Amino acid sequence: MQEGLSEIQNQAKDDLAKAESLDAVEQVRTRYLGRKGGIINEIIKAIPGLPPEQRSSTGKSANMLKQEISKWIEDARVKLADKEQTSEAKEMFDLSLPGEHKPYGHRHPITQTIDEIKGIFRKLCFDIEYGPEVEHEYYNFDALNIPADHPSREDFDTFYLGNKRLLRSQTSTVQIRVMEKKKPPIRMIAPGKVFRPDTVDARHASMFHQIEGLTVDEGVSFSDLKYVLTLFAQSYFGQDVKMRFRPSFFPFTEPSAEIDISCSICKGKGCSVCSHSGWVEVLGAGMVDPNVFETVGYDAEKYTGFAFGMGVERLTMLRYGIDNIRLFFENDLRFLSQF
Amino acid sequence: MKISYNWLKDYCKYDLSVATLAERLTNAGLVVDAVKPVDDDYCLEIEVTSNRPDCLGFIGIAREVANIVRSELLIPDVEYAASDESVNDITTVTVEDKELCPRYTARIIKDVKIGPSPEWLQKRITSIGLRPVNNIADITNYVLMESGQPLHAFDFDKLSGKEIIVRRAKNGETMEAIDGSKCALTEEMLVIADSQKPVAVAGIMGGRDTEVSDATKNILLESAFFDPRNVRRTSRKLCLSSDSSYRFERRADPECVDWASRRAAKMILEIAGGQVAEGVIDQNSLESKKVSVTLRMSRLNSLLGLDIDKDTVKDILERLQFKINSVTDDCFSVDVPSFRGDVYREVDLIEEVARVHGYDKIPVKSNIGVKLTQDNIFDKVTEKTKSVISGLGFDEVITDSIVGELQERHGNIWTDDRGIKIMNPIRQDEYLLRKALAHNLLRVKKHNQNYGVEKANIYELSKIYLPQEDDGMPEEKECLSILGEEGFLSLKGVVETILSQLNIVQKLESIHYDFGLFSPEKSAELKLGGSVLGYIGELSREVINDYDFRSKPCVAELDFNILVDKANLEGSYRKIPMFPMVTRDMAIVSDEEVIWADIKGCIESLKIDCIDGIEFFDVYRGRQIEKGKKSIAFRLIFRADDRTLRSDEVDALQEKILENLSNAFGVKLRA
C-alpha cells in the first residue's frame, strides 16, 4: 500500500507539471482529490477493509499525501494566475520610475560635529560633562583668573543678566565646575552653547558652540597636550594634517598656545579661508594656570594639567566649506537637509 | 600694533625677509595678522595679547626679534644738552592723587619752532598709519610708538598759573578734548589741571585749549604712569580712547617714563629747536619693588615634557633682559625687568623659555594611560531620542536662546513669569532669554515657508531658561520641541514612539488644556506617571493667521529631563509567543462623550489574562449612524501562553467585554 501511495504522489506531481491552464489544474484536482471518485478519497474509503495493523499507518500517509497534493495544486494555481494576468495586461510596468521616498530626518550639522568630536575624545578616554549656560560671574571670569577691570575681559565680551549673572562667554566655566566637584585624575570634554555680544556677520554669531577639554593628573606635561591634540586633529582632519603650536595668551593657562592646522582648502598655498597664510587657527590650549588650581583647591605643585577649547561652528565651516555662520541658525531646510 | 619693517631695523639688526620676520614673530607669540606694502617699506599688523604691553612699542618688538635672530638690542641715545634755567624755576607739579598717578614727570622746552616735521619723520609715522600734525605732535607720537610710553605736550603759556595739578575731576567739570569731543567729568576721573581747569583727561587725551598750535613757543612735556584700571574705566565712561589710553590700560612701564621724556626732549631740540630747561620734575611715589622669581629646571622640564639644558635657559632669559641673580644645581633666581609686569611666578618664566625655545621643539608624546570613561545617561537618551525622531523624518534645528517679545504673545508654556532680560543686548527687539522652544520653531517654519518650503517637520532639543525668585540663577530646562505637519494624532504618535523606544512603560495621559497657542479642541497637557511631560496641540487659528501659515502645524513641547529620568535603555527581551493569536474586530456605537481612553480603560479593568492588545481603528460618524452618536472601531487581540485559544472561549470573552462596555457607557454593537 505504501509503495502505491508514493507512486500516486509521483504521478500527481507529473500531472501538475503538465497542467498549463487553470482548467487543467482543476482536472488534476478532481482526479486526485475529488469527493466522488478522487483517487485519494477512494483509498481512504477503502481503509476499513484493510488488515487492522495497516489501517492507522495507511490512514496517516493518505492524509499527508492529500495535504501535500492540495498544496501543490494551490501553488500551481497561483503561478498560472500570475502568468495569465501578465499575459492579459496591456500596461507595461515602468522600471525607470523613481522610487518612493519616506521622509528622512537630518541632524543639525552642529550636532553632527559635536557628536563626532565627542566620539573622538571618548576613544581617548575623555568623559563628557555639561554645565549651565547662565553662569555666575565667578565661573566665567574670577575663577578663571580673569580679573575685574582687566583688558583681557574684553576678549570674552559678555551678555549680562544682572545680579552677577551672565550668559557664559566660554565653556571654560565647566572646568571650574568639574574641578570643584571631583578630585584628580580628570579627563573630560564639555560641549555647549556660548554667547557673545558680537555684531552678527558672516563670521560672528551672538550664540555659538564650543567644546572645552581638561586633563588633570600628576605629571601631565605640555607634550601630553601636543599628543592628545595631534591625535584629535589627525582623527578629525585626516592623517596628513600639519599642525603649528604658537605661543598665545589665555588668563587660565600658562603657557598658552594657539593651534593652527594646514589649510585644507589650498593645501597650505594660501587662499581666502586661511587669509593667505596657509594656516587656519582651530584650537586654543595651554597648561592649566596654577591660580586656577588654587581657586578650586588643588595642589598646584602636585598636579598639572592641560586645557583646550575649540569652536564647533568654525570646525564645521572648515569641514564643509561653509562661508557664512548665520546659515547654522537660520535653519533653512534646504541647508539642513544637505547634512 | 603696527610696525614698520624698515623702522624696526633701528633697534635691532636683522636680515630676514618680511615674510620670514612675520612667521618668526608669529611663532614667538606675536601673531602677524597682515603685512601691507607701504612705498619701499612694509607695515606689519601685530596682534599683541593683553598680557604683553611691553610689545606695544618698537623697542619691545625689537627685543623679541633680537632674541629670535640672536642679535643685539639697540637703544637710542637720550643725552642732550640742557639750558641753564632749571625746570623748577619755571613750573610746579602737584600730584594730589598718588594712587591714580604714581609717577608724573614734566620737562620744559622753550622757544620751539612749530612747523611740519622733516620728511623722514613724516614718512615713518605715515608708514604705520598715523597722520602727521606738526613737529611736536609727531615727535610725541613717534616716541610713543618707539617706547610704548605715551607722552603729551602742553602749550605751556596757556596753562593758567603756569602749573600742573594732577587731581580728580570735580563733578560737573567739562573739557573739550583735542578730537573735539566734550567730556563731562566726574570725581572718579583723574585729570591734569592747571590752576583753574582740567587741561587733559589723564592718560587719555589732552584738551583743545592747551593744545600745541602754530603759535606755541614754550612746551611742557608730560610723561607719566597712570593707574591702568582708572584709565580704563574713565575711557569707557567717556567713550574716548586713544593710543595713549590703550597703553596705559594695559600697564605702561613705570621705569620707561623718564627715558621716553628725555628721548622726546632730545628729538624736539634737534627738530624744533629751542632750549630744554635743566632737570626734570619727577613726582615718583612708586616703590621700586624688585620682582624676583626662582625657576627650577626640574619643574620646567617636567611641565613642558622637555629635556632642555641650563645654558639654553640662561641665554633665553638674559636676552629677554631678565637678570640672573644666582644659579644652583637646579635653580635660577631671576630679577624681572619692570616692563614685564606679566611675569611674577615660576610658571611665567617657564612660558618665556617655552615660547622662545619654540613650541615645535616640545615632543609629541604621552604617558597618560587609558582609563574607563563614565557613562553619560543624558547623552545616551539624547542620542536615542534624536535617532528616533530623525528616523520619523524630522529635521533638527538649532535656534537662538535670545528672543523677543513674541514668545509671550500667544500664551506661555512653562511659566507666566517674564523672561530674563539681557542688560546689554545687541538687537533692541531681542533681549530676553527664551522660556519655551515652540515659538522659535514657528519662526523657523515661517522662514522656510517664505522660501517656498511648504512642509517643515522639525524639532529642537535645547535649553530654556525659567526665571527664579529674586533674580536667582534660572532653572535651565532641557526641552524637546517638535513641530509636525501631519496632524495632531500623527504628532502624538511621534511622542508615543519616542516613549516606547525609550522603553517607558508608564501610561501617557492627554488631558484637555486651555492654551492660547493651540486650538480650543486639539490642545492637551501630556502626563506621564503623574508628572507633566509637556504639551501638545494644533496651532490655533489666531496663531496660524498671525504667522500666515498655509498649513496647520501641530507642536509638542516636552520636558526632556523626564524622558531622561524614566528611560530604560537596558531593556529586556520578551519571549515571542508560542501559540497563535486570535483577533476580533469590533465596532460599537456610543454617545459623543464616551472617549477612547474610557473604552480602553474599561476593557483593561476587566483584567482578562489572555487579552494581548487593544488596537484602535477609527471613529466614524455619518449616515449609517444615529445622529449625535459615533462608531468606534477597534481590534481585540487574544492570546494565551499555554495553548491555542478556542473560538468559543474567545466568543465568550468578547461577549463579556461588550456587556461591560454596554453597562458602563450604554454602547451597542454596530449593526
Ligand SMILES: [Zn+2]
Ligand atoms: Zn588656504
